[in-house]
Amino acid sequence: MTGAGDAAKEYAAGCAAGIAQVAVGHPFDTVKVKLQAHNTTAHGKVYRNAFHCTRRILVEEGMRGLYKGASSSFIGIALESSLFFGTYSQAKQLLKGKSEDGRPQLQVIIPSAACSGALISCILTPTELMKNASSREACIAWY
Structure with a gap:
């Protein structure tokens, strides 16, 4: 396969990995956020633990x-x-x-990963900063 074809496969694999990551991880985040947001002194203890929270979500919201x-x-x-x-x-x-033996060398793997990480961090840092700033403002406004 050509270099462009290999790259396209990698982009598609990354997309699939991201979808799988959210499909598996998002329910855990949902439970974590509910536990953090609702088990406060203002709300009292709404959930006993993560299993109780998950069960209530499934019963009430599906x-x-x-x-x-x-x-x-x-x-x-x-x-x-x-x-x-x-x-x-x-x-x-x-x-x-x-x-x-055809395996990539360490002097290739490390700079390649660093290059990808640097590019991703240049994109994610501003977006995470905006997300956290808006969350902080929402929390301040809520109190």
Whole structure:
């Protein structure tokens, strides 16, 4: 397969990995946020533990309750993972270091990963800053 075809496969694999990450991880985040937001002195102790919280979500809201607000995460993390996988693959192709057994060499892997990480951090840092700032303002306004 051509270099462009290999890169396209890596971008697609990254997208699939991001979708899988959200599909598995978002319910845990939902439970964590509910535990943090509702088990306060103002609300009293609403949930006994994570299992109790999960059971209440499933009973009251169904499976959709565990994925409330996940659409933006599906899009964002799929794009983030796709970009990371793709740029890592392309950087590795540019540096093209293979040992005799065909495996990539450490002097290729580390700079390739650093390049991908630097690119992703340049995109994620401002977006996370905006997200956290708006969350902080919402919390301040709530109190």
